[in-house]
Amino acid sequence: MPIHEKSLIRPENLKTHDELVIDGVDVSGHWSTFIEARVVTDYNEALEEEIAALPGGEYIHRCWQCGSCTNSCTVNAINPDFNPRYWIYLIRMGMESELLRDKDIIWQCVSCNKCTYACPRDVFPEGVMKATSHWLELKGHTPKSPSMHFDEVFTEQIVKTGKIEESRTIRRFFARTKQALMQDWMIEMTKRMLRHLPIGMLTRMGLATLVAPRTSNWGAASKAMQEYIDEQEHERAEALNLAALAKRPEQDVAA
Amino acid sequence: MTTKEKYKKVAYYPGCALEGSGHSYNRSTKAVGKALGLDLVEVKNWNCCGAMEVKNVDPKLQTYLSSRVMSVAANEMDMDVVMAPCNGCYHNLKKAEYDLANDAESVEVVGKLSKKAGHKTYESGQVETIHALDWIKEAIGEDGLRERVKNSLSGIKIANYYGCMYTRPRHIFPEKDQGPGSESTSKPHFMDDLLAAAGAENVDFPLKTACCGGAHTLSDSDTSTKLVLNILKTAKMAGADVIATECPTCHSGLEMHQIRAEKTLGEKVDIKILYFTQLLGMALGLKPRKVGVHENISDSMRFLKEKGLA
Ligand code: SF4
Ligand code: SF4
Ligand code: SF4
Ligand code: SF4
Numbered sequence: 001m002p003i004h005e006k007s008l009i010r011p012e013n014l015k016t017h018d019e020l021v022i023d024g025v026d027v028s029g030h031w032s033t034f035i036e037a038r039v040v041t042d043y044n045e046a047l048e049e050e051i052a053a054l055p056g057g058e059y060i061h062r063c064w065q066c067g068s069c070t071n072s073c074t075v076n077a078i079n080p081d082f083n084p085r086y087w088i089y090l091i092r093m094g095m096e097s098e099l100l101r102d103k104d105i106i107w108q109c110v111s112c113n114k115c116t117y118a119c120p121r122d123v124f125p126e127g128v129m130k131a132t133s134h135w136l137e138l139k140g141h142t143p144k145s146p147s148m149h150f151d152e153v154f155t156e157q158i159v160k161t162g163k164i165e166e167s168r169t170i171r172r173f174f175a176r177t178k179q180a181l182m183q184d185w186m187i188e189m190t191k192r193m194l195r196h197l198p199i200g201m202l203t204r205m206g207l208a209t210l211v212a213p214r215t216s217n218w219g220a221a222s223k224a225m226q227e228y229i230d231e232q233e234h235e236r237a238e239a240l241n242l243a244a245l246a247k248r249p250e251q252d253v254a255a
Numbered sequence: 256m257t258t259k260e261k262y263k264k265v266a267y268y269p270g271c272a273l274e275g276s277g278h279s280y281n282r283s284t285k286a287v288g289k290a291l292g293l294d295l296v297e298v299k300n301w302n303c304c305g306a307m308e309v310k311n312v313d314p315k316l317q318t319y320l321s322s323r324v325m326s327v328a329a330n331e332m333d334m335d336v337v338m339a340p341c342n343g344c345y346h347n348l349k350k351a352e353y354d355l356a357n358d359a360e361s362v363e364v365v366g367k368l369s370k371k372a373g374h375k376t377y378e379s380g381q382v383e384t385i386h387a388l389d390w391i392k393e394a395i396g397e398d399g400l401r402e403r404v405k406n407s408l409s410g411i412k413i414a415n416y417y418g419c420m421y422t423r424p425r426h427i428f429p430e431k432d433q434g435p436g437s438e439s440t441s442k443p444h445f446m447d448d449l450l451a452a453a454g455a456e457n458v459d460f461p462l463k464t465a466c467c468g469g470a471h472t473l474s475d476s477d478t479s480t481k482l483v484l485n486i487l488k489t490a491k492m493a494g495a496d497v498i499a500t501e502c503p504t505c506h507s508g509l510e511m512h513q514i515r516a517e518k519t520l521g522e523k524v525d526i527k528i529l530y531f532t533q534l535l536g537m538a539l540g541l542k543p544r545k546v547g548v549h550e551n552i553s554d555s556m557r558f559l560k561e562k563g564l565a
Contacts (some may be wrong), residue, residue, distance in 0.1 A: 055314045065404050074466045078481055108475055110482075111307060113423035117440070130311055144444030146474035147311075154308035158320065162302035164271040181431075213274060215302040221323070225316060226372035228364070 005177050009035055010101075044096040051091050053239035056127025063088045069115035069125040075108055082108060084115055084125045085134060099132075100141055107133040107145035138240055159225045162215025262385070262394035262533050264294035266334035270323055270344040270503075278505025279547025283532035286485050288548050290539045291403070293397050296429070298328050298337065304347040307470050307504075315364040320366050321351035325384070326377035340387035340532070342502035346420035346427070347392030348384040352428040355379040356378055357500055384419065386447040387532065388501055389438075397452035406564055407541035413534070414495035415446045416458035416486065418505040422464055440464075446501055446531050453538035458493040462486050467508040477514065483512035487524040496558065497527045507529060510552040527555040536565045 017032040045051075052055040063085075070076050070085040082105055092100040109129035115124050136142040144152075157164055215221075239242065275283035288295050302323050305317035323392050325348060328334045339345040354361040356379035369376040385393075422440040423429065431438045438445050443464065447457045465486055468479035486509065490498050499525070500506040517523045528551070536546035544563045546554060559565040 037496045055310075074468070074482065075478065078478065096393055108471065108478060110466055110468045110475075110478065110515060111470045114419075114466070116424040117422075126424075146542075150474045151308040151311040154306065155316070158303045158305065158309060164275075164303050164306065213271070216293045216300055220300070221302075221368070221372035221374075224368045225319070227371075228316065229313060 013038070015170040040095060040097070041096050043094040045094050047094045047096055048092050050240050051128065051131050051135055053235060054138075056124065056129075057131030057135075058208075059121075059123050059126070059130050060091060060131075061087060062121040063120055063123045065089060066120060068118040068120065069123075072118040074110055074112045074114055079105065079108075081105060084109075085128060088123070088125065088128060091128075091132070103142050104137050107147050108137065109133070135240070138236065139243060139245065159222055159229070161213075162200035162218040162221070163213045199223065244248075256291050259396075262293075262338075262390055262475050264296065264308070265330040265336040265338040265385070265390060266332055266382070267295035267297045268301060268304075268339045268344055268348070269297065270301075270339060270341040271306075272341055272503035272507075273337045273341070276507045279533075279550035280340055280503050280506065280530045280532060281547075282550070283530055283536050283546035284539055287478050287536045287539065290536065290541060291391070291399075291473055293390070293394055295338070296332065296334065297330070298324055299331060299497075301327065304344045306343050306347075312353045315361055317347060318351045318354050318361050319365050319368045322346045322355065322377040323369070323372070324348065325351070325367065325372065325382050326375055327380035329377065330375040331489060334462045335382055337384045339384065340389045340501070341504070342352045342386075342418055342420040343504055345384065345386045345514045349427045351377075352379055353382060369543075386501070388421075388449070390450055391535070392445050397448055400449060400452040400535075402474040404453050404538050408450065408538050408562075408564075409456070411455045411534075411562055412458050412494055412496045413449065413450055414458050414493055414498050415443075415463060415491035415531075416460070416490070416498050416500055416505060416509070417443045417446065417449060417463050418469070419464065419500065420500050424481055442487060446499060448487065450499060450531060452532060453535055455534065455557075458490075460490055460493050460495065461488050469504045471506045472504075472508055472511065474514075477519075478514045480515045480519065484503055484516045484520070484522055484524070485507055487513060487526055488514070489524050491524055495526060497534070497555075499529060501531050507552070513553060527558050528553050529555060 013036045016030060016032045016038050017028065018030045019102060021027070048060060052060055065085060065088075067085045069078045069088075070083050073082065073084060075082040076084075081102065083102075087099060087102065087106065106129060109126065111126055111128050111130075112176075116124050119125055133142075133148070137144055137148060154164065261367065262367045267406045272282075281375040283294060302320060304324060305320040309320060310317040327335060337348060339348060355365060359390050382391060422431065422438075422443055425432070428438075428440065431440050439462075451457055462485070462488050465480060467486060468475070468482040472479045477502075487498070498509060500509065506528060513524065513528070529548070530546075533543075533548055537559070543549070543556065543559055548559065548565075556565060
């Protein structure tokens, strides 16, 4: 049986026998191509609720699978495996193991909101992508993505000082993700920047890295925000039942 | 008061990027304002709006940060319009405005945080947030601009690049898509209108609102480089000499990945990248240095000389 939709099926699910005769009929090669039957036994019935409990995931239940999000998606255009509609489907069906096959690319959503613009049901798929990457990290399926590291470095700085000073943020980000700061293209960029900048500007930039900009009288706001962040983290851990998850390895050892 | 008069004096929210990599946008915005006789009063002791990052840690924290900026403008400065040239800032203030008008939980969290931080809580409707494009388009308009042009931009072909955050998501911009005179979210034209009034020729550019991958410019650089390369090449194919920008993040994203594409993929696209305020400023007779052309990473001096602007 030739399968016309081959490109839509994951290669590992396609089965072909190079030599096969059934009831005297030669069905070798593509005549014997089948989509492997899969038995799904590991439904996570709470999956949709868990995603919906994280910021951005609230409206996932509205999705009617029209596909407009995937059709308009910036990242899908360069990587066809990036498929928001499909992930929303898997989440709503509770098919966790299927979802996990794509765990390493979900964080690549660039937050362009083309999906949100196109979605006829106000699902806010961009938010669902963020909630899903967050969920993957909280559940320990993926390490923190470079993007989450960046968000955290950035947020910490704002909570602390009220403002962002770019070079400091970039340095901290590279340190936390263990990347070399001076990559080839960065050096080239810096060189081109320096070529045109007047001394005054350079001094100002140099000073900016020493005397970082900050909002004054920020202490009270900073404290209030930190308290709020801690509260939220606690609530999310409860919604995802992370305490039980942490206990499981101990129980496994005991058993 | 008409919108025209109302926009003559606005609270100016430059945002962090304009103090760093987007300094030339800051310089050119102020210079253009001055040349046009418009008044900018910087928001006192402002803080970052949260950019594209804080919302991923917690969206309501971002709403609070943006609300504080509007609270200062409204309650401590008695202003009723806040102008932000950065798409990120503009977008976040608009989003906070929307959430505070429509979501009781956001109102509660913002109220609680403002109280603890010791300042007045911002209430939706106290200020109107506009972009630098709205500001010039409404306060001066195409006719007003035409009268003031000293160096026409004629002979310069421009692809206008608006990026993502100026038009999406649609619901936070209730004033857009309201028929003639209003901005369009699918095919924005305010920047086209202003630059055309200054004499430039706008090319038909299909990627006006495409995304440059700015959110992951450092954490997923390869994706950003691919997206930027596509934008640069498409603008070039559409016949443009220059891509005009209206956001520091979009602008530096294009400049950075123009270089990165050259270095890592060996693809060089020769196209100039300038802020729309730099182009307008030069049309109004300002020297390139006055609008910070020398502070851009990409070098457009020779091109500007050829076109008689420098
Ligand atoms: S566009 Fe909206 S409704 Fe359609 S599949 Fe995507 S999320 Fe679901
Ligand atoms: S926001 Fe993310 S999921 Fe939505 S279109 Fe953009 S990249 Fe795709
Ligand atoms: S969006 Fe960017 S420029 Fe605007 S305040 Fe935040 S960090 Fe600063
Ligand atoms: S185009 Fe790029 S920088 Fe501009 S708003 Fe979109 S992602 Fe951000």
